[in-house]
Amino acid sequence: MKKITYTKNDIIRRITSDTNISIDESRVMVDTVLDTFKQYFQKPDKNFRIEIRNFGVFEVKPTKPRNKARNPKTLKLFKVPARRRLTFKPGKDIKSELNKELK
Missing domain, CATH: 4.10.520.10 (IHF-like DNA-binding proteins)
Structure with missing residues (x-):
């Protein structure tokens, strides 16, 4: 059985199709959430x-x-x-x- 991999772009496209926002706005939202997580993970x-x-x-x-x-x-x-x-x-x-x- 082949493993299915979903990427950040797949998530962005899904958000765009489920909402009335543009792909660029979706990208900013996803990047902001991921950057926020990364900042928390980098704290000492x-x-x-x-x-x-x-x-x-x-x-x-x-x-x-x-x-x-x-x-x-x-x-x-x-x-x-x-x-x-x-x-x-x-x-x-x-x-x-x-x-x-x-x-």
């Missing part, structure tokens, strides 16, 4: 979340450093520094839509 806060009701939660969580990670190819040990990990947890509406198709 170690642990925060962006909650969009009925859609889901984006959460930045810190990871702990690991002192004994192993390269599987060379079997050498090395240190993995602490970092921040971005996760997404879908909301109830998205979960119910996803599970509908499986029935």
